[in-house]
Amino acid sequence: MPLKRALGCVLVTAAICGSAVPALAQKSGGTLRIYHRDNLPSGSIHEEATISTVQPFMGVFNNLVIYDQQKKLNAPETIVPDLAESWAWDASKTKLTFKLRQGVKWHDGKPFTAKDVQCTWNKLTGKDNDDFRKNPRAIWWHNLKEVTVNGDHEVTFNLNRPQASFLSLFASGYTPVYPCHVSTKDMRTNPIGTGPFKFVEFKRGESVRFARNPDYWKKGQPYLDGIEWKVIENRSTRILAFVAGEFDMTFNADVTVPLLKDVTSQAPKAICELVPTYVSTNLIINPKAAPFNDPKIRKAMALTLDRKAYIDILSGGKADISGVMLPPPEGLWGMPPEELQKLPGYAADVEKSRAEARKIMESLGYSEAKPLKIKVSTRNIAIYRDPAVILIDQLKKIYIDGELEVIDTSIWHAKVTRGEYSVGLNLTGVGVDDPDVNLYENYSCNSERNLTQYCNKDLDALIDKQSQETDAGKRKQLVWEIERKLAEDLARPIIMYDRAATCWHPHLKGFVLHANSIYNNWRFEDVWLDK
């Protein structure tokens, strides 16, 4: 762990001090070939909550601001202008005004104006007649009162109250600006943006193609003539294809720790970076299903978790023990190990915790001879099933006899939302390394993506409080207070944050893999091929 932290410190320093990639003379031309791991649901980033859509389609769009594509860490300091040339807060910190770039055109030739920005956020807040079919990040904009335009090139976001990380929400790959004149239906199938690449064609189950936007407002960019994504659902085939040089790059985080050894041995020149995915493996307990409505049982379950065992088995020791927020060094808001160990269920001495858990279970009438029989539900995907099996094994240590119930992947969220489970094993991705994104999305009473429907009004007040705190140090203390409260309430115990690798061949230049989010660095406008 000390070595990992030391490496992290180097990474953080490098990220803050400047660009991670030395300047080279870029070459123009060539098509970037990447494989896609599955069939993407649609091309509309705003309607999806999956890397499957963001990664290929982010290059079609621009945001108002964006995380610097050349810096490894997403932080408030690394936010740079995009369609907005500048921005300013008013004195009350409730009005954020963006001055927009002039002369920008949509891919269909129409001019980009402030109306497009207003339109996009009206759709996100449900104020447009042509609203999104689904709006997974509606909660991000709960504090947005209205968007007003001041002419064609200025737009103001009016908030109900100050929100420290409001600007960070605009910098995510999940927050592109959409054109007002294109319907939400067309944006799913034939998206139009202002970005460096124009959408060309999506052949379902086969490929997605993008071509260079010759009218891109960043003169001379992008360097690539196009990007071709080929869908290869079989992991063995796609890894072999990458090794054989069929692709310049793997899909994001597609190379697991065990696979990484294979890839680096078969393609020794390939560059592979193992970074946090910011996808947590977590335990979900339905507090409305007896006997789990008894907090004592939930506490016993938390006490039996041996997080290190999960990490050793599933990721060869590379994943991270954490609370709700991604831990340092990559995570900006997570608790360090010494703080984490103070949380219930995080003690280093797991056997001691389990002894305490057994006492709780015995007090409730359970024993080795009379175990509590439950079903552990999970999605029928290996990355869900594998930790669920370990969970069942660990629950056995405290007289809970679990049976694995695999749910067809397509109806997993529907079943969980309807509360048709008692104990489950779930994975949750976080778009931006920011407390507002993670806490509002997953733990606030009003969020549609709060899967366990955990609701604590006091905690909601605390989330609002940290959201308004502009002093980063004080805000972090509030976030840690929330972490402690969530751990005590066993809202959704986080087992680990996984790590996985993305690989590319050395001829691919100008690409920087972000270390604290997988969703924000796929613009590809700086990428070029040295062939």
Add this chain to the structure above:
Amino acid sequence: MGAYLIRRLLLMLVTLFGMSVLIFVMLRLVPGNITDIIFDSAGFVNPAAKKKIERQLGLDQPIVTQYVSWISGLARGDLGYAYVSEKPAIEEILPRIPVTAKLAVLALVFSVLFGVPLGVMSAVRQNTALDYLLRVISLSGLSLPSFWLGLLILMAFVHWFGWIPIYKSNTGSLWHDLALLSIPAAAVGFRSSALVMRLTRSSMLEVMRQDYIRTARAKGASEPAVNYDHALRNAVLPVVTIIGIEAAFLIGGLIVTETVFNIPGVARFLVEAIRWRDYPIVQNLVMFIAIVVVVTNFIVDMLYVVLDPRIKYEE
């Protein structure tokens, strides 16, 4: 014969109607529908928005209305719209059919070209070293899962040639297309050829014990003439039956191979459409497969008449 043909055609229509009802009902018995899946990629379900989408897709209609709407559309050549891509289903299905058809035909050619002659050789050289070798090969063809064989082939190509023979669209030449498809076709055809080889062998062994074979030999007919003109012709009927069945089942059997070799054909597409509960795609594709099976069976039955003059379909 004419009356028989009419009866067969009517029977085919009844079978297809039964299939259409079965497909339609069974698909709706599977838990979850497209709206669950649409929301799955957003990580939540909004019940009101879900209802709205169901209404837009006509899923709130009674099942009989939905069936009538589909079948009447099908009769007019309107396959409806794919739920996921929101494109006409015909545009999604049509480009994939030739890909799978080419693969299936190649696999079938492979299985016949290897299975029949090797089966004959195995029977003619019964209980020799060659017979044992061919039997081991055929047994391995039946035992090795095609996905495993496919992966092994891919690994071997990457290791030895630094190249991976996965599907590429627009190779520019039919010859290149066929060369690229011949590798997965061989992986699939290997299993079928093993089946054909074993059946040819056993059928040949049975025929070769018949009196007319001894008579042919006594007349001084050459060994190839005895084996191919007299024996094989009489042994071929069960082989044709099995080739017919294999041809019909190939589309289903190609799922794994299309996945491993990343071939965008109908078999893989069908599995994906089932996963997405994309009813218009699944219903129409399964109907297409049902038509292929029914027509293939019909062709096989007609082939019997050509191959064996004793068979007559008269009333």
